[in-house]
Amino acid sequence: MLKLSIARASLESDPDKWAWTGREWRHGASRIEPYEHPAICHEMISDGTAVAVISAERGHETDASPGGSPVRMAPDAYRTRLRAACQGVLDWTVVELTPRTATIRAGAWGVAPLYLTSNNGKLDGSWDLADLREHCRVGALIDREIARLLRLQHRYTHDTLWRGVHRLTERSTASWTANGLALAYPPGAPHTEPRTLRPGADVLDAYEQLLGQAITRRHFIADRSAVELSGGMDSANVAASLTAPDRPGITAAAMLLGGEAREQQIRRRKEMISAFGIARDVCTDVLAHLPLNPAGRRANGQAVSPYDDPWTEAEEVMMRALTRAGVWWSFGGTGGDELTSLRDDERPPAGEVPPSGPWTGKRTLAVVDHINDGIAPSPVLYDSTLLAFACRTPQFMRNGLWPVSPLADPELIRFAEWLPRPWREHKALNRLRLARLGMSPEAVHAPVPGNFVHAMNNAMRRYVLPFLESMVREGGVLIDAGFVDGDGLTKTVNSEFRKGPHGEMDRTLFQIASTEIGLRGVSDGGE
Numbered sequence: 001m002l003k004l005s006i007a008r009a010s011l012e013s014d015p016d017k018w019a020w021t022g023r024e025w026r027h028g029a030s031r032i033e034p035y036e037h038p039a040i041c042h043e044m045i046s047d048g049t050a051v052a053v054i055s056a057e058r059g060h061e062t063d064a065s066p067g068g069s070p071v072r073m074a075p076d077a078y079r080t081r082l083r084a085a086c087q088g089v090l091d092w093t094v095v096e097l098t099p100r101t102a103t104i105r106a107g108a109w110g111v112a113p114l115y116l117t118s119n120n121g122k123l124d125g126s127w128d129l130a131d132l133r134e135h136c137r138v139g140a141l142i143d144r145e146i147a148r149l150l151r152l153q154h155r156y157t158h159d160t161l162w163r164g165v166h167r168l169t170e171r172s173t174a175s176w177t178a179n180g181l182a183l184a185y186p187p188g189a190p191h192t193e194p195r196t197l198r199p200g201a202d203v204l205d206a207y208e209q210l211l212g213q214a215i216t217r218r219h220f221i222a223d224r225s226a227v228e229l230s231g232g233m234d235s236a237n238v239a240a241s242l243t244a245p246d247r248p249g250i251t252a253a254a255m256l257l258g259g260e261a262r263e264q265q266i267r268r269r270k271e272m273i274s275a276f277g278i279a280r281d282v283c284t285d286v287l288a289h290l291p292l293n294p295a296g297r298r299a300n301g302q303a304v305s306p307y308d309d310p311w312t313e314a315e316e317v318m319m320r321a322l323t324r325a326g327v328w329w330s331f332g333g334t335g336g337d338e339l340t341s342l343r344d345d346e347r348p349p350a351g352e353v354p355p356s357g358p359w360t361g362k363r364t365l366a367v368v369d370h371i372n373d374g375i376a377p378s379p380v381l382y383d384s385t386l387l388a389f390a391c392r393t394p395q396f397m398r399n400g401l402w403p404v405s406p407l408a409d410p411e412l413i414r415f416a417e418w419l420p421r422p423w424r425e426h427k428a429l430n431r432l433r434l435a436r437l438g439m440s441p442e443a444v445h446a447p448v449p450g451n452f453v454h455a456m457n458n459a460m461r462r463y464v465l466p467f468l469e470s471m472v473r474e475g476g477v478l479i480d481a482g483f484v485d486g487d488g489l490t491k492t493v494n495s496e497f498r499k500g501p502h503g504e505m506d507r508t509l510f511q512i513a514s515t516e517i518g519l520r521g522v523s524d525g526g527e
Contacts (some may be wrong), residue, residue: 001034001035001040001056001091001093001112001114001127002033002035002041002053002055002093002095002125002127003031003035003050003126003127003128003131003198004030004031004032004123004124004125004126005029005030005031005032005122005123005124005125005402006028006030006097006102006122006123006124007027007028007030007121008121008122008178008277009029009030010027010028010029010097011097011098011100011101011102011440012098012099012100015017015046015048015049015050015051015097016046016048016070016072017519018044018070019069019070020050020067020068020069020070022042022067023036023065023067024067025053025070026042027057031121031167032044032053032095032500034053034055034066034067034113034398035055035083035127035404036066036090037328038058038059038064038219038221038328039218039219039220039328039329039402039403039404040055040058040069040105041054041055041056041057041062041063041064041065041066041400042054042055042056042059042065042066042067042279042496043065043067043071043429044067044070044071044356044514045071045072045073045078045081045082046070046071046072046073046078047069047072047073047074047077047078047079048072048075048097049098050078050096050098051070051076051097052082052094052095052096052097053094053095053295054080054081054082054085054092054093054094055092055093055094055095055500056085056088056089056092056093056107056405057092057109057111057218057402058090058219059089059090059215059217059218059219059476060217060218060219060239061089061219065075065254067351071102072133075339077395079239082094082096085262086105086347087108087215088107089410090107090109090217090218091104091107091109091110091111092106092107092109093106093107093114093168095113099271101175101176101177101223101424102123102175102176102179103173103174103175103176104116104125104168104171104173104176105170105172105173105174106168106171106172106173107170108170108171108189108379108380108381109170109314109389109414110170110379110381110389110390111171111389111393111403111405111407112127112389112393112394112397113127113129113168113389113390113394114126114127114167114168115129115132115136115160115165115166115167115168116165116166116167116168116174116181116183117126117132117164117165117166117181117390118164118176118180118181119135119164119281122178123181125168126343127392127393127394127397127524128304128397128398129160129165129305129307130303130521130522132165132463133522133523135162135164136160136161136162136261136522136523137162137164137257137523138162138164138481138519138523139255140162140164141162141163141481141483141519142159142162142163143155143159143364143366143370143483144159144161144367144370144371144373144374145159145161145365146161146363146364146478146483146515147158147364147367147368147369147370147371147483148160149306149511149515150310150360150364150478150483150484150506150508150512151298151356151364151368151371151508151513152511153353153371153383153385153505155371155372155381155383155473156169156375156376156383156384156386156387157169157375157376158172158183158185158374158376161306161514161515161518161519162523166181166183167390168183168384169376169379169422169469170186170380170381171185171186171379171380171387172184172185172186172191173186174374182428184482186377187377188377188378189378189379189380189443191378191413191417192414192417192418193343193417194200194203194307194343194417194418194419194420194421195419196420196421199338199491201422202398203429204384204429204432204433205420206415206475207253207412207415207418207429207527208241208433209332209520210240210405210412210415210478211237211269211345211406211408211409211412212239212241212365212412213292213411214406214407214412215238215241215242215331215404215406216382217409218282218363218404219481220328220329220354220404220510221328221329221391222246222248222249223245223248223249223250223279223326223440224249224326224328224329225242225247225249225250225251225329225330225331226250226251226252226253226282226322226327226329226330226331227239227242227243227252227253227278227330227332228253228254228255228329228331228332228333229252229253229272229273229278230254230265230269230329230333230450231254231268231269231272231446231450232262232333232336232429232450233336233431233434233444234333234334234335234336234337234339234407234427235332235333235336235477236272236333236338236347236428236430236434236439236443237333237430237433237434238254238276238277238331238332238333238336238406238407239278239331240272240275240434240437241270241365241406241434242331243276243277243278245277247275248279249279250276250278250279251278251279251280251281251322251325251327251332252269252272252273252278252280252282253266253281253284253318253321253322254269254278254281254282254283254284254318254479255283255284255285255286255289255311255314255315255318255451256283256284256285256286256453257286257450257451257454257455258286258287258452259440259453259454259455260332260448260454261446261448261449261450261454263447264294264442264448265450267442268442268443268446269441271282271440271442271443272439272443273498275437275439278358280325280369281309282318282322282325282327283447284315284317284318284321285314286311286314286452286455287455288314288519289313289314289316289317290313290314290455290458290462290463291310291312291313291456291458291459291463291510291514292313292457292459292463292465292467292513292517293313293352293462293463294463295311295313296303296316296416297312297316297447298312298313298514298521299343299463300479301328302521304458304517304518304521304522305391305394305521305522306514306515306517306519306522307390307391307397307518308391308394308395308514308518309391309392310452310456310510310514311452312395315392315395316395316399317346317385318393319399319401320399321398322399322401323399323400323401325402325439327402328400328401328402329401329405330396330401330402330403330404331403331404331405331406332403332405332520333407333410334385334388334389334392334403334405334407334408335382335385335388335405335407336380336383336407336430337384337408338381338384338385338413339407339413340416340417340424340425340427340428340430341382341412341424341428341482342355342421342424346421352361356368357487357488357492357508358488358491358492359485359488359489359491359492359508359512360436360484360485360488361478361479361481361482361483361484361485361488362482362485363482363483363491364482364483368413375448376409380399380410380413381408381410382408382413385405387407389403390404403416415452431444431445431465437495439484444451446448452503453504456505456507457504457505459510460505461495461497461507461508463503464492464510464513465496465497465507465509467513467517468489468509468512469490469493470490471513471516472486472489472490472493476516476520477516477519477520477523478512478515478516484512490508492509493509496509
């Protein structure tokens with residue numbers, strides 16, 4: 001929610017010199033720029049010695065606060081306001097500047113990432129990783145984080161791909177002093193276990209009530225809101241709760257799948273749009289905007305983060321269409337898979353990690369056993385949800401949208417953790433609710449799995465494999481640095497080309513291409 005650049009001189013001088021320009025707070029060479037959006041509130045307060053910026057998602061019936069001149073408070077009132085901000089139930093970030101220290105704290109939601117780095121007496125931060133590209137050097141890569149991405153073993157951590165550039169994870173604290181920048185994890189968040197239901201308990205009523213509260217606890221305007229309605233269970237339940245009778249102006253959006261699931265998706269969405277009374281529909285054809293297509297963000301020279309969503313090209317088209325339609329809020333089903341997931345002790349024993357492919361370079365092999373080093377403790381939300389926020393939210397924000405994920409709400413998480421296994425298995429909770437709403441058997445139990453395999457196979461053959469061939473011929477960051485073996489990559493690419501038209505392609509090859517493009521786009525190439 002913030003972009004910032006703090007010079008040490010501004011910590012050691014009069015905090016009253018901070019001033020609002022209409023877009024950001026400035027003090028000499030220092031600046032703090034909040035994300036301007038009606039979903040977010042911002043304020044700067046001071047007690048005469050310290051100064052703090054509070055940026056928070058706007059709650060229901062909370063007055064708009066789009067910035068403004070710093071507010072001087074008595075010390076007790078200042079501390080009370082800071083404590084209240086740090087107990088917010090929605091997303092928040094607090095930056096506090098004292099004569100010797102800049103302290104940045106994050107809330108439990110982590111919807112908007114914040115990347116931080118310090119150098120030459122300056123602290124820089126942004127929700128957009130590309131803003132820090134001068135600090136992202138190909139000669140200063142973190143091996144274990146590269147290995148996590150290439151092997152699809154993503155972890156929620158302070159690490160980024162570059163030494164000295166950090167992700168402020170949920171509930172973490174960053175402190176910047178004359179000794180440098182240090183980040184500290186919080187204690188692990190407690191979670192609970194399944195319970196026995198009381199006789200006569202109406203689980204679906206409780207679910208509907210909690211989901212409704214998760215939606216309405218935040219400020220939004222219905223006719224400026226959309227729901228990403230893929231036709232799946234998670235987004236369908238969000239849409240069913242979002243489209244109340246007093247909210248007739250909701251827009252639906254979706255990326256249309258390829259293959260045999262496409263017509264089924266169209267039918268299911270049509271039924272849901274009619275049943276929920278959705279006003280408009282904005283669809284994007286994934287097959288027309290495949291990953292690495294020549295007109296897309298990755299191929300046309302834009303700085304694309306290695307953490308960006310695999311479908312960023314199609315999502316860019318969809319988000320721009322929503323912006324043109326006047327949408328400001330985008331509701332979605334992120335967090336739904338985790339909400340009804342089985343516990344570790346309820347799942348079958350995990351299989352062995354697949355062996356390293358022939359493309360795996362020596363530098364990647366050397367850190368395979370360190371994938372879990374330095375990861376964050378148990379978060380309030382699920383780590384996979386937080387990683388999804390980090391890869392998608394910046395793109396929403398660049399398009400003037402604020403993403404809302406009601407299924408990630410902590411109260412809903414606790415409720416689902418209490419449920420006996422049969423309510424969570426195979427998304428039974430979501431399916432039973434849709435069935436009670438009168439949805440058809442096809443809408444509740446799709447005969448054909450809805451996924452992006454067909455589209456990814458197309459992207460692999462048309463764009464990804466040719467890119468990897470050029471990477472071997474011309475060299476690339478990952479090959480030159482020893483993370484990917486060029487000869488092994490050639491063998492793997494040739495093997496993929498020999499697969500039949502319906503054979504599922506190796507997804508790790510897309511990850512190699514995506515990481516390579518991200519490193520080229522964001523890194524400055526220096527040591």
